Amino acid sequence: MFRPTWQQVLGHGLYLGAMSAVASVTTGVIVALAWPGRSGPPGWVWLALIGGPLLLGAAAGMVAGRRTGVEVGAGGIRTSSVFEEGEAPWHRVVDLRAERRGRRNVVSVYLDTGASVQLHAPYSGGLFAADPQFELKVFTLSHLWRSHRFGGLPS
Known part of the structure; x- marks a missing residue:
């Protein structure tokens, strides 16, 4: 989470x-x-x-x-906020990467349909939006996605 x-x-x-x-x-x-x-x-x-x-x-x-948050499970990535919820099953995710959007670094998930989904968390930016563990969280998400995409269990 x-x-x-x-x-x-x-x-x-x-x-x-x-x-x-x-x-x-x-x-x-x-x-x-x-x-x-x-x-x-x-x-x-x-x-x-x-x-x-x-x-x-x-x-x-x-x-x-x-x-607001992101829940990662065996079925995929589930996002939730006050106004919307969404789910991206692992078999539909073709890429997951950190990108610069405006003044923030965010995690974007690219689906096999060509659509991209910006996750509500984790993100990092200036002043109050800074997250000192952003890179670690992105690495964890990427590791989980690769484990589900290419097989094997996360270690």
């Missing part, structure tokens, strides 16, 4: 929270411009507009991050 590291989950949660806070503050600025009087809304409203979405987004990101 491969899941995002706790740093990756925290980073994803903070990103979602920050985007939610930006949207909330933007809405607050629009409301403040239309607020009757010159003083605008009280100070606690701004704190709520920043803190509330930031905390809710961070919590949602952490819950979603812990539900």
